[in-house]
Each structure stands twice: as structure tokens, then as C-alpha cells.
Amino acid sequence: MVSTRFAPSPTGLLHIGGARTALFNYLYAKRNGGRFLLRFEDTDRERSSSLFEEAILSDLQWLGIVPDEKASRQTERGARYAEVLERIRANGFAYPCFCPHGEDPNPRRAQADVCRFLPQEERLRKIASEEPFCVRFAVPRGCSRISFHDRLRGELSVKISSIEDFVLLRSDGSPTYLFAVVADDHDFNVTHVIRGEEHLPNTPKQELIYRALGWEAPEWTHIPMVLDSQRHKLSKRSGAISVASYREDGWTSEALVSYMATLSWAGAPADRLSDAAALAERFDIGDVSLDSPAHDPQRMSHFGKMAMRKLDPDALLREYEALFPQPESHGWDLDSDRAALISELIPGCACKKEIETAIREVFIFPPSPEEVEPADKAWLDELGRELASVAPEEWNSRDLKNTLKDFQKKRELKGKTVYHALRIKLTGTGHGIPIALFMGCLGKKKALERLDAADGL
Numbered sequence: 120m121v122s123t124r125f126a127p128s129p130t131g132l133l134h135i136g137g138a139r140t141a142l143f144n145y146l147y148a149k150r151n152g153g154r155f156l157l158r159f160e161d162t163d164r165e166r167s168s169s170l171f172e173e174a175i176l177s178d179l180q181w182l183g184i185v186p187d188e189k190a191s192r193q194t195e196r197g198a199r200y201a202e203v204l205e206r207i208r209a210n211g212f213a214y215p216c217f218c219p220h221g222e223d224p225n226p227r228r229a230q231a232d233v234c235r236f237l238p239q240e241e242r243l244r245k246i247a248s249e250e251p252f253c254v255r256f257a258v259p260r261g262c263s264r265i266s267f268h269d270r271l272r273g274e275l276s277v278k279i280s281s282i283e284d285f286v287l288l289r290s291d292g293s294p295t296y297l298f299a300v301v302a303d304d305h306d307f308n309v310t311h312v313i314r315g316e317e318h319l320p321n322t323p324k325q326e327l328i329y330r331a332l333g334w335e336a337p338e339w340t341h342i343p344m345v346l347d348s349q350r351h352k353l354s355k356r357s358g359a360i361s362v363a364s365y366r367e368d369g370w371t372s373e374a375l376v377s378y379m380a381t382l383s384w385a386g387a388p389a390d391r392l393s394d395a396a397a398l399a400e401r402f403d404i405g406d407v408s409l410d411s412p413a414h415d416p417q418r419m420s421h422f423g424k425m426a427m428r429k430l431d432p433d434a435l436l437r438e439y440e441a442l443f444p445q446p447e448s449h450g451w452d453l454d455s456d457r458a459a460l461i462s463e464l465i466p467g468c469a470c471k472k473e474i475e476t477a478i479r480e481v482f483i484f485p486p487s488p489e490e491v492e493p494a495d496k497a498w499l500d501e502l503g504r505e506l507a508s509v510a511p512e513e514w515n516s517r518d519l520k521n522t523l524k525d526f527q528k529k530r531e532l533k534g535k536t537v538y539h540a541l542r543i544k545l546t547g548t549g550h551g552i553p554i555a556l557f558m559g560c561l562g563k564k565k566a567l568e569r570l571d572a573a574d575g576l
């Protein structure tokens with residue numbers, strides 16, 4: 120059975136890059152009727168936190184990338200690592216290293232060889248006298264290259280002489296990432312490792328560990344890293360925002376998942392929203408491109424906007440009612456005008472927070488409004504007086520639109536001229552949502568105040 124896994128370190132929140140690795144693992148497993156597992160690589164005890172574990176799990180669940188089993192934790196598997204290490208040692212591929220260079224990941228060979236070829240008696244004496252040591256992998260010297268297969272890159276091979284005797288167990292007794300991952304993936308029957316290409320240099324070392332244990336290695340797929348606009352690895356500093364904060368801002372999980380799927384997967388639908396389960400039906404790992412994709416906030420917004428268009432303006436109105444001005448006199452159907460205004464705003468918004476901000480902004484009168492043309496001032500006064508005489512129950516977008524139309528015809532003015540000047544007077548800018556709708560929601564008193572016609576009330 121196909122098994123994949125996502126193996127984050129719980130040292131921070133889930134970001135787009137990590138979530139996309141999780142997504143591809145999930146899609147591959149589900150496409151092949153397999154399992155998707157979650158493992159917390161929490162051996163860095165100082166930086167790991169159960170709060171991050173909870174947050175990562177909750178974000179994954181929200182995204183629909185749901186693990187099939189309870190998450191495992193490396194810190195709970197110390198006894199098993201000791202067993203596996205013993206097996207590597209018994210097979211002749213591990214030795215204690217007492218050197219002062221300690222845990223240097225790349226010691227010079229001559230230096231490491233002192234410990235690698237230390238007489239057994241000497242070794243036992245040092246251990247008995249409690250000299251600190253780490254355990255290193257004894258990289259085989261008899262062959263010249265180690266090769267492995269990467270699903271996207273084909274056959275790869277590395278010169279063995281370029282691999283130093285790397286550390287398996289630190290002197291504090293904790294396993295290194297290189298070692299623990301092999302024991303975990305083997306024990307949890309992981310058949311396919313799909314991870315970021317930054318792990319490519321680790322793969323030959325992990326292959327060596329598999330071989331030393333006589334275990335079969337999983338199939339490797341290294342997916343390209345997501346870059347920022349400067350083509351650096353997407354990081355918190357370069358604007359990678361956590362899934363949690365997108366959630367908080369009211370993005371939908373479908374929008375995020377649909378966007379993440381497009382990061383390297385050529386077959387991902389570009390113009391429609393899909394959830395993880397729907398994407399899994401058509402995922403093909405062979406369609407993953409080797410080019411590093413750049414995080415594209417605009418494309419992400421495109422999916423966000425599609426998702427916002429699916430929301431119900433009436434439901435949004437119930438949520439955001441308090442953001443609207445409270446008109447002193449209510450027209451015949453204030454709610455439908457307000458819902459209509461929300462509908463006008465939705466297409467420009469990628470998440471609910473943007474809708475909220477847009478509603479707030481609609482009613483903020485800029486401190487230095489644009490000036491209306493002097494030529495328009497005369498008829499604006501007259502229009503102000505006419506609007507002042509509109510009955511409270513007719514202060515709604517439909518009736519106001521008719522009032523404006525009648526006025527424009529009577530004064531033989533172009534519609535554009537009237538709406539533009541009125542908009543500047545009322546909102547301070549020359550563009551925005553339909554002006555009659557705006558007036559309906561703003562209320563008669565505030566509208567007349569902005570038109571300097573308040574004394575007509």
C-alpha cells in the first residue's frame with residue numbers, strides 16, 4: 120500500500136511552502152488509494168513546541184489534508200532509535216567518535232579516521248571512563264559512487280568520497296535528522312518520500328543508512344522549492360504568510376489549496392476552485408515540473424476572489440452590519456441596499472478581511488476630497504435641495520436612481536457629469552460603487568451633510 124508522510128518540525132507555524140509539500144504527499148497517497156501520515160520531527164527540544172504541533176495539525180485539517188493516523192513524534196521513539204543504531208553498529212557501519220571536533224558534520228577524514236580505526240580496547244576504555252562521544256556512520260570505502268532514483272530527475276549518483284562520516288547520534292543521546300528519518304520511514308512503511316529539493320544532499324546519506332540496515336529505501340521525489348519574487352526561498356522574511364493568518368483573514372481553504380496545487384503541478388486547474396479530495400482524483404506526480412515556482416500573490420488572489428464570489432451577501436451583511444452607518448431614516452428596504460453594496464464589493468476582494476475593510480472604506484470620507492468643477496457647483500446646490508425633499512421611505516437605491524435620472528434629464532446634463540460630480544462631493548473620490556446605492560446605505564442625513572445641503576433637512 121502506498122504511504123506518504125509530511126514531516127514538519129514543530130518549530131513554527133505552517134507556511135505556504137510546507138503546506139504545499141503536505142498537499143502533494145496527500146494527493147499522491149489518495150490518488151493511489153494509500154495513506155497519508157503526519158510525523159513531528161521534534162528532536163530540537165528547545166525550539167519545538169506542542170502549541171506549534173496543534174497549530175500545524177489544525178491548519179492541515181482545515182485545508183482538508185487530513186492524516187490517516189494519529190501523528191507520530193520523534194521524541195517518543197528513543198528506544199527504537201537505540202535498537203536501530205545497534206543494528207547499524209552490528210553490521211559494521213557505526214562507531215563512537217570521541218574527537219574534540221565532536222559533532223562536526225563534515226570532519227576531515229584523517230581526523231574522523233582516528234576514532235573509526237581506534238582499537239576496540241581503547242574504545243571500551245574511553246566508554247568506561249565516560250568520555251563523551253557521538254556516533255558516526257562509517258561511510259563504506261570500497262565503492263566509488265552511490266546512486267539512487269529520483270522520480271522527477273531519474274538516476275542520480277554521488278561520489279562516495281565526497282561524503283564524510285556523518286553523525287547518527289549526538290553526544291547528548293539525541294538522534295540526528297538524517298538517521299531518525301530513515302528509522303521512522305521504515306517503521307511506518309513509508310513507500311514514497313515527497314519532500315523539498317533542499318533535502319537532495321541528504322538522500323545519498325540516507326540511502327547509505329538503508330543499505331547498511333539491509334532495508335529497502337522508499338521512492339524519492341524531490342519537489343522544487345517555492346521562491347519569493349526575488350527568487351529566494353520563500354521564507355517568513357520574504358513575505359511567506361502562515362496558513363493560520365490566511366485563515367484568520369477569512370480566506371477559504373479551497374482557495375488556498377487550489378492555489379498551492381498550481382505551485383509546480385502543471386495539471387492543476389487554473390480557473391476553478393477545487394478541494395484537496397477533488398484534486399486527488401486527477402493528481403499525477405509526473406506532471407510536477409522541475410522549475411521552481413515563484414509565490415504569486417496575484418494568482419492567489421484570483422483564487423481568493425473566486426471563493427468570495429461564492430459567499431452569500433445576505434449572510435455577510437448579518438456579519439458586518441455594524442460597519443454600516445446607521446441612517447436616521449430607513450428607506451423601504453435598507454437591508455437589500457446594503458446586501459447589494461456588499462455584492463458590489465465582493466469581486467474586488469480575495470478574503471473576508473478585505474470585504475470588511477472595503478465596507479469600512481466605503482464610508483470613510485477622505486480628509487482632503489477632490490474638488491468638483493466650479494461649473495458643476497450651481498446645479499449641485501439645486502440637486503442637494505431636491506434630494507433634501509426626498510421622502511424617508513424613498514431614500515433607497517432604486518428611488519434615488521430615478522430621482523437622479525429625472526434631475527439629469529430636466530437640467531439636460533450628461534449622466535456621467537452628474538454621477539461624477541456627485542460622487543466626488545459624497546465620497547471624496549471619482550470612482551467607487553454605484554452612487555445611488557452608496558447614498559441609500561449612507562442615509563439621508565449624512566448624504567446631505569456631505570453635499571452641504573444639511574439645512575434642507
Ligand code: GLU
Binds near residue numbers: 126128160313314
Ligand atoms: N523535517 C524536515 C523538514 O521540515 C522534513 C524531512 C523529510 O521530509 O525528510 O524539512
